[in-house]
Amino acid sequence: MVGxxxxxxxxxxxxxxxxxxxxxxxxxxxxxxxxxxSADSLLSTGEERRLGRAxxxxxxxxxxxIDDPFLDDYINGLGHGLVAAGDAKGRHFRxxxxxxxxxxxxxxxxxxxxxxxxxxxxxxxxxxxxxxxAHEIAHVTQRHLMRAYEDxxxxxxxxxxxxxxxxxxxxxxxxxxxxxxxxxxxxxxxQRQINFTRENEQExxxxxxxxxxxxxxxxxxxxxxxxxxxxxxxxxxxxxxxxLRTHPVTTNRISDALGRAEEYGVRQRPDSLRFQLAxxxxxxxxxxxxxxxxxxxxxxxxxxxxxxxxxxxxxxTLALMRGDQLGAxxxxxxxxxxxRPGQAELLALDGELARRSGNMxxxxxxxxxxxxxxxxxxxxxxxxxxxxxxxxxPAEGLRLLEQxxxxxxxxxxxxxxxxxxxxxxxxxxxxxxxxxxxxxxxxDIEAAIEQLERAVRQRDLSYYAASSIQARxxxxxxxRVAMKDDPWSKGASQDRD
Numbered sequence: 001m002v003g004x005x006x007x008x009x010x011x012x013x014x015x016x017x018x019x020x021x022x023x024x025x026x027x028x029x030x031x032x033x034x035x036x037x038s039a040d041s042l043l044s045t046g047e048e049r050r051l052g053r054a055x056x057x058x059x060x061x062x063x064x065x066i067d068d069p070f071l072d073d074y075i076n077g078l079g080h081g082l083v084a085a086g087d088a089k090g091r092h093f094r095x096x097x098x099x100x101x102x103x104x105x106x107x108x109x110x111x112x113x114x115x116x117x118x119x120x121x122x123x124x125x126x127x128x129x130x131x132x133x134a135h136e137i138a139h140v141t142q143r144h145l146m147r148a149y150e151d152x153x154x155x156x157x158x159x160x161x162x163x164x165x166x167x168x169x170x171x172x173x174x175x176x177x178x179x180x181x182x183x184x185x186x187x188x189x190x191q192r193q194i195n196f197t198r199e200n201e202q203e204x205x206x207x208x209x210x211x212x213x214x215x216x217x218x219x220x221x222x223x224x225x226x227x228x229x230x231x232x233x234x235x236x237x238x239x240x241x242x243x244l245r246t247h248p249v250t251t252n253r254i255s256d257a258l259g260r261a262e263e264y265g266v267r268q269r270p271d272s273l274r275f276q277l278a279x280x281x282x283x284x285x286x287x288x289x290x291x292x293x294x295x296x297x298x299x300x301x302x303x304x305x306x307x308x309x310x311x312x313x314x315x316x317t318l319a320l321m322r323g324d325q326l327g328a329x330x331x332x333x334x335x336x337x338x339x340r341p342g343q344a345e346l347l348a349l350d351g352e353l354a355r356r357s358g359n360m361x362x363x364x365x366x367x368x369x370x371x372x373x374x375x376x377x378x379x380x381x382x383x384x385x386x387x388x389x390x391x392x393x394p395a396e397g398l399r400l401l402e403q404x405x406x407x408x409x410x411x412x413x414x415x416x417x418x419x420x421x422x423x424x425x426x427x428x429x430x431x432x433x434x435x436x437x438x439x440x441x442x443x444d445i446e447a448a449i450e451q452l453e454r455a456v457r458q459r460d461l462s463y464y465a466a467s468s469i470q471a472r473x474x475x476x477x478x479x480r481v482a483m484k485d486d487p488w489s490k491g492a493s494q495d496r497d
Contacts, residue, residue, distance in 0.1 A: 049092075050483060052110025056094075057443025059114060060412070066097040066117070067413035069379035070345050074278045075115060078126075079133050085215035086134075086207070088141045094409050095133070099285060103229070107136040117282045122229065124307075126275040127212065127221035127267075134208035134215075135222065142203055205257050213264035220266060223257035276308040277345050280315030290323030310339055317349065326357050344374055348383040360391050378404055386417060394424035405437075412441045429458040433469055440476065445483070449476050 059065060066072065079095035093111035101118040108114070113136045115129075123129040205222060213219040287293035297316035299305075306312035313332055320329035330353050336346050347370035354363035367384040374380055381404050388397035398421035405414060415438035422430035436451035452473040456466060 046482065048110050050479070052092075052108065052112055053443055055108040055110070056112055059108070059112075060442060063114075064099040065114075066099050067411050068281070069382045070348065071097055071278055071281060072411070073377075073379050074274050077274075078130060079113060079137070082130060082134050082137055082211050082215050086137065086141065086211040088137060091141070093137070093140070097282075099282075101286060105132050105136055107139040111140050113137065113140070117286065120279060120282055121286070123225065124228075125218070125221065126271040127218040127269060128225040129275070130215065130217045131208065131212055131222035131225055134211040134217075135204045137211065138204040138207035139200065142200070142207065202253065202256065205253065206260055209257060209260045209264070213261075213267060216267060216269055218267045218269060219261040219264040220258065223254045223261060226257075227254050271307070273308070273311065273340070273343070274345075276311035277314050277343075280311040281318055284315045284319040284322065287319075290319055293319035294323055294325075310336060314345065314349075321349070321353060321356070326353060329353055330357075342373065344370065344377050344380050348380060351383055351387060355387055355390065360387070363387050364391055378408060382414070382417070385421070389417070389421045389424060394421040395427075397421045398425060398427075398430065410437055410441055412438050415441055429455045429461055429465060429469070432458070433472075436472075436476075445476055445480055449473065449480065452476065 075095045075097050079093060083089065083091070083093050091111055093113065095113045095115065097120070098114055098116045100116050101121075102116045103118045103122045105113065105115045105119055113133065115132070119132060120129060123132070209219045209222055212221065284293040284297070287296060294316070297312060297319055301309075301312055301316060313336055317329050317332040317336065320326075320332060333346065333349055333353060336343075337350065340346060347366065351363045351367040351370070354360075354366060364387055367380065367387050371377070371380045371384045381400050385397040385400035385404070388394070388400070398418060401414065401418045401421060405418065408414075415434050418434040419431055419438060422428075422434055432451045432455035436448040436455065439445075439451060440448035452469060456469045456473060461469070
């Protein structure tokens with residue numbers, strides 16, 4: 001699948017293919033270019049990093065990115081497992097889920113890979129989901145987006161900058177404005193971009209299949225998934241899934257993928273429980289009202305229509321909790337814990353139900369024991385920290401969250417929780433500091449600098465804290481200076497809340 005930058009109504013990606021985000025607001029479209037080769041000289045590492053942040057800023061403003069710790073941990077674990085099996089070690093990758101029923105995925109600059117919930121639910125096996133991620137990872141490692149940019153060097157620099165700026169800003173301006181910005185340059189480059197689309201897709205298939213096999217997944221899953229979606233589309237006589245529109249599947253392409261898979265042979269790998277739990281969670285989230293989700297899981301459990309009974313009951317329990325049927329949810333969870341007493345998702349849910357029921361001591365005990373058994377679990381750390389904050393022990397919670405932030409790319413929701421902890425602990429400097437990181441994670445560098453300036457002016461700062469805040473402030477100010485003459489990120493920085 002092609003990687004992308006921000007979409008514009010009626011627009012296309014860097015290879016001339018339309019990419020529909022399936023948004024309710026006018027079915028707005030975004031086109032996110034892929035990165036790629038000897039074109040490395042076009043962007044420095046710092047420029048690509050800034051473009052990546054502009055990309056994520058646009059995505060977060062346009063799409064419902066899921067910040068759930070367990071779902072985020074699962075998709076990143078799956079993605080980084082594939083990266084480790086390939087030749088992309090040492091590169092930055094960040095995987096994220098989008099709460100939308102669209103069946104699609106995309107790769108953006110600096111290794112950002114987005115996956116729609118609809119695609120996870122459409123995947124019948126974990127190997128099929130892994131196949132899509134492997135394909136997107138290959139687009140990044142082969143720097144296909146950079147190849148598109150290399151091709152645009154045949155145009156004038158202002159035209160190139162205009163095209164990239166329009167792509168970044170496409171989801172943030174009106175569709176007419178975005179289309180107008182592209183109109184003057186799209187015709188001149190469209191055919192050139194289309195000409196190598198097929199090559200990029202085939203290359204991503206080839207490398208992705210090898211990555212799948214090396215990671216222990218079924219290498220036939222890629223061709224199988226695309227073929228199944230294509231057949232289902234023909235049978236239903238309905239519009240094709242976005243994945244097939246943005247990445248056209250031909251008989252030759254499927255045959256080629258099958259031939260490459262034969263080089264490795266079938267790998268029978270059972271789906272992980274975490275895959276099934278993630279799908280159950282996404283399924284219950286797909287229903288707008290909790291009553292609908294509850295009815296769905298009751299029916300599937302009654303009729304035996306599920307791949308994994310434990311995961312199906314997990315989804316049912318989440319739906320019950322969402323519908324404030326806490327007693328019924330605790331009863332269902334009891335059965336699950338008997339079957340899998342050490343499963344992190346279930347332990348966190350146990351603590352959450354206790355907290356919502358007003359049993360704060362029980363919630364603390366449950367999560368403290370769970371975290372003690374799995375100290376490397378980032379989601380359990382966050383769940384325990386949040387309970388500590390609500391239990392009136394915000395300083396302890398903040399320490400846990402600070403450790404979590406050092407281990408991962410901090411999400412806006414993580415920093416928002418740190419702000420809440422610092423505020424309740426009465427630590428003004430930390431409140432400003434983590435509010436700065438929250439704004440930075442959202443792409444607003446000006447607001448981040450303003451918050452850091454307030455933080456460094458606080459009284460009674462220790463020498464270490466003052467030095468740390470000042471160093472971070474210097475870093476962001478240097479980045480702001482670099483952005484002023486940076487055509488790749490200048491456009492995004494002009495549109496802020």
